Amino acid sequence: MYPVSMTKRITISVPDDVAERLKAVGPRQISSYVSQAVRQTTERENMNQALEELFERFGRPSPAELDHARRLTDQAIAWRAEQLRNRGSAT
Amino acid sequence: MTDGPPLAYVFDIHPLISYARSDSLFVPSLVATSVERNQYIAVSTVTLAHAYRELSEDEALVLDMLSGGHLATAFVMKPLDAPAARRIGRQARHLGRMPSPPSLSTLHTAEVAKHDVATVVTGDRETVRSLLGSDWPIL
Numbered sequence: 001m002y003p004v005s006m007t008k009r010i011t012i013s014v015p016d017d018v019a020e021r022l023k024a025v026g027p028r029q030i031s032s033y034v035s036q037a038v039r040q041t042t043e044r045e046n047m048n049q050a051l052e053e054l055f056e057r058f059g060r061p062s063p064a065e066l067d068h069a070r071r072l073t074d075q076a077i078a079w080r081a082e083q084l085r086n087r088g089s090a091t
Numbered sequence: 092m093t094d095g096p097p098l099a100y101v102f103d104i105h106p107l108i109s110y111a112r113s114d115s116l117f118v119p120s121l122v123a124t125s126v127e128r129n130q131y132i133a134v135s136t137v138t139l140a141h142a143y144r145e146l147s148e149d150e151a152l153v154l155d156m157l158s159g160g161h162l163a164t165a166f167v168m169k170p171l172d173a174p175a176a177r178r179i180g181r182q183a184r185h186l187g188r189m190p191s192p193p194s195l196s197t198l199h200t201a202e203v204a205k206h207d208v209a210t211v212v213t214g215d216r217e218t219v220r221s222l223l224g225s226d227w228p229i230l
Contacts, residue, residue: 050161069120
């Protein structure tokens with residue numbers, strides 16, 4: 001949930017594929033669609049920056065450590081997806 | 092089961108303490124890859140309070156970064172509501188007769204994991220396994 005704030009009208013140029021996507025979103029939804037995308041990107045940038053600060057402070061995991069963590073995370077995601085699928089098909 | 096955000100993990104107290112004390116890079120690696128994969132990590136608020144109780148003030152400041160800074164958006168805090176409090180309290184009383192009874196925070200972590208269907212990260216696999224069953228993924 002984001003606080004209600006003032007709005008400003010701006011003009012931007014976008015590549016063809018982005019323009020096509022925005023066209024599909026619909027003229028009345030473009031502003032909220034773009035705002036949400038920018039907020040999500042900002043959130044991600046802030047999190048990545050926070051992670052960088054964390055690694056600078058405590059040390060950076062090696063590529064092997066990150067690969068190991070990626071495998072574990074992918075397994076956790078896959079296991080959860082399977083469980084939810086099974087529960088969905090059981091009901 | 093919840094329709095909430097995608098959860099890769101539920102953190103028990105041990106990864107929170109390990110993170111705050113910078114014991115290893117395993118927990119930061121799990122956090123980093125969860126962020127990378129657009130996944131969230133759930134933490135019981137009982138467990139969070141328990142972790143703060145165990146930490147020095149300097150260590151607690153590190154945990155503040157996780158629970159209150161920009162990284163906090165990667166975490167979903169799971170409060171203990173009244174029905175869960177009743178269940179967990181009864182469970183704790185029952186299990187309290189065991190030689191090494193689980194803490195309230197581990198009981199709530201297990202409850203969150205069960206409800207939200209997520210892998211548990213803990214330093215006490217045996218206890219969590221006894222609560223969730225041998226098939227449940229535990230790191």
